Amino acid sequence: xxxDVGELYSTSMQNGITYNWNYSGTGVINGSGNSITLDxxxxxxxxxxxxxxxxxxxxxxxxxxxxxxxPLTTAVQTNxxxxxAKVYPNPFNESAFxxxxxxxxEIFSVKIIDAxxxxxxxxxNVSFAAGKNxxxxxxxxxxxxxxxxxxxxxxxxxxSAVKIK
Numbered sequence: 502x503x504x505d506v507g508e509l510y511s512t513s514m515q516n517g518i519t520y521n522w523n524y525s526g527t528g529v530i531n532g533s534g535n536s537i538t539l540d541x542x543x544x545x546x547x548x549x550x551x552x553x554x555x556x557x558x559x560x561x562x563x564x565x566x567x568x569x570x571x572p573l574t575t576a577v578q579t580n581x582x583x584x585x586a587k588v589y590p591n592p593f594n595e596s597a598f599x600x601x602x603x604x605x606x607e608i609f610s611v612k613i614i615d616a617x618x619x620x621x622x623x624x625x626n627v628s629f630a631a632g633k634n635x636x637x638x639x640x641x642x643x644x645x646x647x648x649x650x651x652x653x654x655x656x657x658x659x660x661s662a663v664k665i666k
Contacts (some may be wrong), residue, residue: 511536512552512564521553521560526568539568588638588649592663599636599649599660606630609653613638616646638662 512520514535522530526548528541539550551563586601611624622640629636638649642664649660 507531508539508541509536510539510550510566512554515554515556518554518556521555523551523563524568525549525551586651586658586660588660588662591661592665594665597638597662597664599638599651600633601629601636601651601658602633603629603631603656607653607655609651609656611636612650612652613640613642614648614650615642616648621647 510522512535520533520535522533522537524530524539526541527545528539528548531538531540547567547569549565549567551565553563554561586599588597588599590597606629608626608628611627613621613623615621621642627636640647644664644666647662647664649662651658651660
């Protein structure tokens with residue numbers, strides 16, 4: 502998925518061989534040797550990941566796989582009573598708002614989590630009314646991908662937001 506980090510790719514390890522990895526998409530390769538991880542850019546749609554092997558006899562032709570990167574989702578809901586949900590503006594550079602509609606009032610725990618799964622901010626027991634709600638995402642964060650999780654007794658949904666400078 503766009504923005505995913507640490508996706509592992511590897512090839513068999515052979516003594517005396519060095520490996521050269523390339524990715525034609527907009528991700529970042531981390532590591533070297535026969536195993537690397539790939540961090541996909543938030544706008545990456547995919548590309549070819551290639552690896553060449555070099556030893557004292559020369560360099561091999563590249564082995565390639567084509568990677569399709571799924572787009573970010575804006576909302577994942579586990580109960581349809583939560584209605585539509587979105588973050589705007591998205592991407593954002595200063596402030597953003599979560600907007601959603603509820604069929605009836607409910608109390609939610611709200612958490613903001615970064616792409617590595619770290620808790621950035623937690624709001625406990627926030628009461629929301631039936632109908633349209635707008636919740637300000639009041640956090641000072643670095644550029645990156647963030648998930649806003651709303652968990653209530655009857656509804657649960659997660660939104661994604663991208664912070665850019």
